[in-house]
Amino acid sequence: MLKNFLGSITRNATSLAGTALALASIILIVSLFFIQQMGFEGGPYLGILTFLILPMLAIVGLIMIPIGNLMWRRKVRKTPEGENVPALPVFDLNNEHTRKWTLIFVAITVVNVVILSGATYTGIHYMESTEFCGLACHSVMHPEHTAHALGPHSRVSCAGCHIGPGADWFVKSKLDGAWQLVSVNLGLYPKPIPTPLHDLRPARDTCEQCHWPTKFVGDRLKVIKHYRDDEANTELTTALLLKVGGVNLTESHGIHWHVDPEHEIRYRSDETREEIYEVEFTAADGTLKHYADRRAPEEGGMWRTMDCVDCHNRPAHNYQSPGNEVDRAIAQGLIDRSLPFVKRESMRVIQEQYPSHEDARAVMSAELTSFYAENYPDVASSQADAIGAAATALGDIYAANVFPGMEIWWDTYLNHIGHTQSAGCERCHTRRMRTEDREQIDSDCETCHVVLAEEEENPQILSVLSGE
Numbered sequence: 001m002l003k004n005f006l007g008s009i010t011r012n013a014t015s016l017a018g019t020a021l022a023l024a025s026i027i028l029i030v031s032l033f034f035i036q037q038m039g040f041e042g043g044p045y046l047g048i049l050t051f052l053i054l055p056m057l058a059i060v061g062l063i064m065i066p067i068g069n070l071m072w073r074r075k076v077r078k079t080p081e082g083e084n085v086p087a088l089p090v091f092d093l094n095n096e097h098t099r100k101w102t103l104i105f106v107a108i109t110v111v112n113v114v115i116l117s118g119a120t121y122t123g124i125h126y127m128e129s130t131e132f133c134g135l136a137c138h139s140v141m142h143p144e145h146t147a148h149a150l151g152p153h154s155r156v157s158c159a160g161c162h163i164g165p166g167a168d169w170f171v172k173s174k175l176d177g178a179w180q181l182v183s184v185n186l187g188l189y190p191k192p193i194p195t196p197l198h199d200l201r202p203a204r205d206t207c208e209q210c211h212w213p214t215k216f217v218g219d220r221l222k223v224i225k226h227y228r229d230d231e232a233n234t235e236l237t238t239a240l241l242l243k244v245g246g247v248n249l250t251e252s253h254g255i256h257w258h259v260d261p262e263h264e265i266r267y268r269s270d271e272t273r274e275e276i277y278e279v280e281f282t283a284a285d286g287t288l289k290h291y292a293d294r295r296a297p298e299e300g301g302m303w304r305t306m307d308c309v310d311c312h313n314r315p316a317h318n319y320q321s322p323g324n325e326v327d328r329a330i331a332q333g334l335i336d337r338s339l340p341f342v343k344r345e346s347m348r349v350i351q352e353q354y355p356s357h358e359d360a361r362a363v364m365s366a367e368l369t370s371f372y373a374e375n376y377p378d379v380a381s382s383q384a385d386a387i388g389a390a391a392t393a394l395g396d397i398y399a400a401n402v403f404p405g406m407e408i409w410w411d412t413y414l415n416h417i418g419h420t421q422s423a424g425c426e427r428c429h430t431r432r433m434r435t436e437d438r439e440q441i442d443s444d445c446e447t448c449h450v451v452l453a454e455e456e457e458n459p460q461i462l463s464v465l466s467g468e
């Protein structure tokens with residue numbers, strides 16, 4: 001029977017090739033799998049090869065075997081009685097000619113294997129690179145790529161957060177990836193790409209490879225500059241003492257208390273995670289507190305365990321609000337504060353929707369120039385350079401945050417840190433979120449920060465701190 005089986009999978013060229021393909025793929029899968037089990041971190045895309053591409057080749061090989069057999073049987077049936085069925089050529093190693101060619105064939109195969117493994121290795125590295133992820137599907141990922149390049153994680157590859165190391169996460173994320181390639185090419189992907197990502201790998205395996213939840217201790221002073229929309233663009237200062245907190249020996253406090261590995265916070269929300277319906281907090285000793293919003297639907301939505309990205313949902317793709325961006329540009333001197341009403345006028349032009357980055361630059365520049373020409377002719381002539389520079393800064397801001405081609409506008413991707421760009425912390429820290437005995441999740445202003453100054457001109461506290 002074994003002889004029959006071996007015969008049937010090698011009897012004709014197609015089946016023979018299929019057998020070789022399947023066998024080679026399976027041997028490679030098994031050896032790559034063992035190498036990864038032994039701790040070799042080949043990176044995310046080694047997994048795609050091991051668990052996606054090679055298995056597909058193996059399946060193609062297996063399908064070729066019966067096809068070859070069918071074709072062979074048809075040939076047998078068609079051959080007139082008495083004639084020999086055309087078989088494979090005879091392979092005789094006693095023949096010197098055959099021996100020579102066999103040696104050459106083996107040598108070429110070895111060289112091929114070496115070249116192919118080198119190419120695969122380089123290919124895997126390339127696929128892991130930010131250029132590949134950000135630019136391979138250029139127009140689609142352009143916004144994420146731009147925001148990533150401007151953020152604190154520009155040196156962390158896309159795969160570093162979206163796939164992570166190890167072998168177990170690929171199958172899922174890469175099956176999605178294969179579908180993404182198809183949908184990009186057929187133009188089926190949604191615009192804008194929906195957020196949140198429901199199958200992002202848990203932060204434990206990504207963020208926590210570089211940041212430890214036990215590393216946050218104490219308070220952090222944050223000074224924020226805003227500018228009023230008056231003629232003088234008056235500078236206002238907000239100073240917060242943020243209780244960044246975290247695990248400190250056996251206790252945890254403050255903002256990073258949520259990610260203390262000793263306890264768990266779960267919540268039920270709608271798909272967008274903007275509306276949170278109920279929150280369940282399990283303490284280290286197992287006691288459970290259950291908070292719910294009375295107005296929330298009793299059923300539906302989805303449960304999720306809280307981790308870093310429930311607050312840091314924009315660590316790499318941090319699209320800013322127009323107000324913050326204009327304030328930052330003024331604080332950095334990119335927009336000259338001595339231009340009258342420059343804050344108000346910048347806000348007026350930058351919140352419009354333009355069909356492209358080029359249009360935005362052209363129209364904003366024209367608007368700004370004509371505003372000064374009409375209302376402040378002196379300024380228009382004496383500070384023409386400053387007006388031009390302000391227009392350029394506004395164009396850059398627009399190009400970094402708004403992507404008309406992907407339908408990304410100022411309010412598409414909101415940041416959950418704080419409570420200004422979106423409800424953020426207030427999704428849970430609200431009076432409405434209560435236990436059965438009406439205990440609420442703290443929402444007084446001092447829970448998360450001490451507001452040392454709020455939009456003040458020259459706040460005294462900062463003079464005290466700087467010893468002036």
Ligand code: HEC
Nearest residue numbers: 133134141144145148153156157158161195196197313316
């Ligand atoms: C520091 C970690 C990190 C890096 C590096 C990173 N991302 Fe993200 N990415 C995230 C997080 C977190 C989210 C949003 C998760 C959520 O809210 O569900 C996200 C969301 C996305 C989304 C969905 C749209 C959106 O903005 O919510 C896309 C597409 C994306 N990333 C592509 C990329 C590309 C392309 C790169 C490389 C150029 C990259 N990411 C690098 C962490 C990262």
Ligand code: HEC
Nearest residue numbers: 152153156160161203206207208209210211308309312315
């Ligand atoms: C490969 C290492 C690495 C990974 C993975 C990583 N980070 Fe970072 N992260 C860094 C480094 C390095 C910095 C400091 C950058 C700097 O100071 O300019 C940083 C800075 C930050 C900051 C401070 C940003 C700021 O504006 O000052 C936050 C918040 C942060 N990371 C959150 C996250 C979150 C959330 C994730 C997971 C989605 C994550 N990081 C994944 C390396 C990493």
Ligand code: HEC
Nearest residue numbers: 203207208211213242244255258259307308311312417418
């Ligand atoms: C409850 C919301 C929340 C969670 C959960 C959270 N963070 Fe933060 N994190 C914050 C806030 C708020 C700040 C301060 C932001 C600022 O400075 O503007 C911060 C600051 C940081 C910083 C900069 C800290 C510094 O001292 O400069 C890093 C890095 C960071 N977080 C990483 C993480 C990582 C990694 C996780 C998951 C293990 C995490 N965070 C979970 C809210 C959170």
Ligand code: HEC
Nearest residue numbers: 253254255257267279281311417418424425428441447448
């Ligand atoms: C998914 C719900 C949820 C979100 C979102 C959330 N928190 Fe909390 N937070 C909680 C719960 C639950 C508690 C604990 C309440 C209790 O003590 O029973 C808590 C407690 C805290 C505490 C007190 C910790 C201590 O020292 O005991 C601080 C500070 C805090 N949160 C800050 C923040 C900040 C800042 C944000 C936004 C960046 C935020 N939280 C977002 C659920 C949330």
Ligand code: HEC
Nearest residue numbers: 224238417418419420425429442443444445447448451454
């Ligand atoms: C659950 C935590 C939490 C509570 C409660 C809270 N805040 Fe905040 N607040 C934050 C965080 C986090 C930030 C963001 C800091 C940053 O920009 O990174 C912030 C930012 C601010 C800012 C600066 C905004 C800006 O960009 O200029 C002000 C002002 C402020 N809070 C005032 C208040 C006041 C007043 C209350 C009480 C009504 C309050 N907050 C309650 C967490 C909280």
